[in-house]
Amino acid sequence: MSEVIRAELARVAAHLGVADAGFVLERPRDGGHGDLSTNLAMLLAKPLKANPRALAQKITAELQLPASVVAKTEIAGPGFINFWLAQDALHSLLATIISAGPAFGRGDAGAGQRVNVEFVSANPTGPLHVGHGRGACLGDAIAALLEWTGHAVTREFYINDAGVQIDRVIQSLWARIEQQLGRPAEIPEGGYHGQYLVELAQALVAKHPELAGLTAEQGLAFATVAPGLLRAEQEELLRDLRVVFDVWSSEKAVRDQGKVDAALALLAERGLTYHQDGALFLRTSEYGDDKDRVLRKSDGSLTYFVPDIAYHIDKHERGFERVIDVWGADHHGYIPRMRGVLRALGYGEDYFEVALVQLVKVMKGGEEVRMSKRSGEFVTLRDLVDWVGVDATRYFFLMRPGQSPFTFDVDLARKQTDENPIFYVQMAHARMSGIFRVAGRDPESATGDVKLEALPAPEDLELLKKLAVFPEVVARAAKSREPHKLTDYLEDLARLAHGWYHKCRVLGEAADTEAARLALARAARIVLANGLTLLGLSAPDRM
RNA sequence: GCGCCCGUAGCUCAGUUGGAUAGAGCAACAGCCUUCUAAGCUGUGGGUCGGAGGUUCGAUUCCUCCCGGGCGCGCCA
Numbered sequence: 001m002s003e004v005i006r007a008e009l010a011r012v013a014a015h016l017g018v019a020d021a022g023f024v025l026e027r028p029r030d031g032g033h034g035d036l037s038t039n040l041a042m043l044l045a046k047p048l049k050a051n052p053r054a055l056a057q058k059i060t061a062e063l064q065l066p067a068s069v070v071a072k073t074e075i076a077g078p079g080f081i082n083f084w085l086a087q088d089a090l091h092s093l094l095a096t097i098i099s100a101g102p103a104f105g106r107g108d109a110g111a112g113q114r115v116n117v118e119f120v121s122a123n124p125t126g127p128l129h130v131g132h133g134r135g136a137c138l139g140d141a142i143a144a145l146l147e148w149t150g151h152a153v154t155r156e157f158y159i160n161d162a163g164v165q166i167d168r169v170i171q172s173l174w175a176r177i178e179q180q181l182g183r184p185a186e187i188p189e190g191g192y193h194g195q196y197l198v199e200l201a202q203a204l205v206a207k208h209p210e211l212a213g214l215t216a217e218q219g220l221a222f223a224t225v226a227p228g229l230l231r232a233e234q235e236e237l238l239r240d241l242r243v244v245f246d247v248w249s250s251e252k253a254v255r256d257q258g259k260v261d262a263a264l265a266l267l268a269e270r271g272l273t274y275h276q277d278g279a280l281f282l283r284t285s286e287y288g289d290d291k292d293r294v295l296r297k298s299d300g301s302l303t304y305f306v307p308d309i310a311y312h313i314d315k316h317e318r319g320f321e322r323v324i325d326v327w328g329a330d331h332h333g334y335i336p337r338m339r340g341v342l343r344a345l346g347y348g349e350d351y352f353e354v355a356l357v358q359l360v361k362v363m364k365g366g367e368e369v370r371m372s373k374r375s376g377e378f379v380t381l382r383d384l385v386d387w388v389g390v391d392a393t394r395y396f397f398l399m400r401p402g403q404s405p406f407t408f409d410v411d412l413a414r415k416q417t418d419e420n421p422i423f424y425v426q427m428a429h430a431r432m433s434g435i436f437r438v439a440g441r442d443p444e445s446a447t448g449d450v451k452l453e454a455l456p457a458p459e460d461l462e463l464l465k466k467l468a469v470f471p472e473v474v475a476r477a478a479k480s481r482e483p484h485k486l487t488d489y490l491e492d493l494a495r496l497a498h499g500w501y502h503k504c505r506v507l508g509e510a511a512d513t514e515a516a517r518l519a520l521a522r523a524a525r526i527v528l529a530n531g532l533t534l535l536g537l538s539a540p541d542r543m
Numbered sequence: 544g545c546g547c548c549c550g551u552a553g554c555u556c557a558g559u560u561g562g563a564u565a566g567a568g569c570a571a572c573a574g575c576c577u578u579c580u581a582a583g584c585u586g587u588g589g590g591u592c593g594g595a596g597g598u599u600c601g602a603u604u605c606c607u608c609c610c611g612g613g614c615g616c617g618c619c620a
Contacts, residue, residue, distance in 0.1 A: 024559095303620090331615085332615060333546075334615090335547090403548060416582060439579075501580095501583085502583070
């Protein structure tokens with residue numbers, strides 16, 4: 001119904017001579033300023049050379065809004081026009097929420113748009129650490145937000161299963177196997193020292209007694225199982241975290257299919273490359289980068305940049321209108337060159353997007369859990385999930401914007417009290433369910449066809465209005481790729497729901513009030529459940 | 544030195560394309576258990592929005608400079 005008001009405001013603005021005023025119609029922070037508010041008069045003040053308040057008078061006099069939509073209009077402050085929605089409009093909100101049910105909050109802003117969200121993309125050289133976990137949760141939630149706004153989303157993991165790091169993990173594994181067999185062997189320079197390879201070697205030796213008889217060459221060939229096994233372990237953990245990928249892309253496959261050579265040929269053909277000092281350069285500086293970048297080093301080998309380009313070309317060829325890469329913030333310096341290439345290839349300014357994820361610190365027992373220097377072990381993501389569970393892991397990583405550093409408070413995440421935001425939100429859902437449980441009724445039995453006059457308390461209407469905003473919150477969070485806007489909303493909503501639950505008795509009230517409040521409880525339960533579900537969190541009926 | 548991010552209540556952080564008296568949680572203080580989960584609810588106190596200019600009817604928000612913190616600046620990945 002805000003569309004009705006928006007359209008009418010636009011009509012009046014056009015009538016006054018300003019066709020495209022660019023005004024906003026928004027929900028004021030302060031409830032005393034109405035349900036919706038516009039700055040139209042203040043924006044028109046300049047072009048029309050008139051006093052904003054006088055203009056507001058003129059505008060409100062011209063507005064033709066049905067009484068079934070707007071109950072009251074008021075001019076306030078420097079020239080805001082505030083609207084109070086009619087009860088009928090609120091009534092239809094409740095019915096809308098209930099009839100939409102699990103789909104309430106979905107939109108079609110991105111209808112038909114294919115988006116690829118690539119995230120985690122950890123090297124298959126070891127266990128995932130907490131930073132990967134943050135990227136996993138944020139990437140998954142951004143993907144879900146895009147789905148809820150109508151986009152066709154592909155969740156993708158890019159496996160860096162080729163190159164130097166892979167050789168090193170293979171060599172490191174073979175060294176650990178040799179050590180298991182009682183032979184002297186050392187982890188190579190730049191290799192992987194983590195305990196996980198010792199454990200892997202142990203398991204492999206137990207399973208394959210024939211390893212003892214292998215030559216070094218045969219052993220290294222055997223040890224090529226390392227990346228695959230480590231990747232599978234990552235996938236299993238992600239699955240436990242409820243992060244499931246549609247596509248696992250392989251750098252090795254990109255190379256093997258000749259896409260790297262094809263990329264080089266394409267760039268050369270477009271005149272984007274040149275030779276200098278025995279190396280091959282790419283003219284990224286002409287497309288926003290600080291300087292040109294090396295593709296082929298003077299020793300003849302390729303930089304890691306090249307397969308990355310090939311991979312991004314591959315994604316584009318698969319027909320996505322947009323790709324979003326979720327990267328660790330330490331890679332932010334890499335953005336201009338990648339954006340530069342894609343710009344040079346004519347993919348369009350909006351095609352390539354990066355969501356940066358900052359570092360994660362972990363606090364446990366009042367102190368920071370640090371990386372131990374000797375073993376090279378990080379706090380693994382598995383540790384974290386074991387400590388606090390999947391819901392808390394996900395929620396905590398989602399409740400702050402990715403681009404700000406985050407301290408994960410393990411002790412808080414474990415608490416079963418209202419101090420813990422995920423607990424608080426889930427508890428609100430459980431309470432709404434509890435009302436129906438006590439009543440011995442199925443929530444589905446509460447219909448939206450109730451009298452709004454039967455909701456006498458201000459808390460009733462406040463809660464209802466909050467529920468109605470949910471789709472806008474989803475749309476805004478999706479647009480800015482910021483899941484924390486949704487967790488913030490859920491905490492606000494939970495606060496109102498708890499307050500309402502406390503203040504407004506449902507069962508045993510007068511019949512029409514009970515019916516109306518049951519409908520409200522059902523609607524609140526729907527929105528809480530939808531928000532939690534969207535973010536990959538459980539919505540328990542009792543706790 | 545250059546680039547990016549950040550600086551908001553004692554602490555952790557929100558702040559909707561520039562809007563009205565800058566918010567929440569925690570912590571502190573004061574209340575509330577015959578009633579749908581007290582695993583909870585209500586109220587109070589707490590701020591030169593890092594600093595100084597500028598643009599604007601209006602700036603936490605945009606621009607410039609400075610201070611303070613993080614990260615990145617390879618023919619490494």
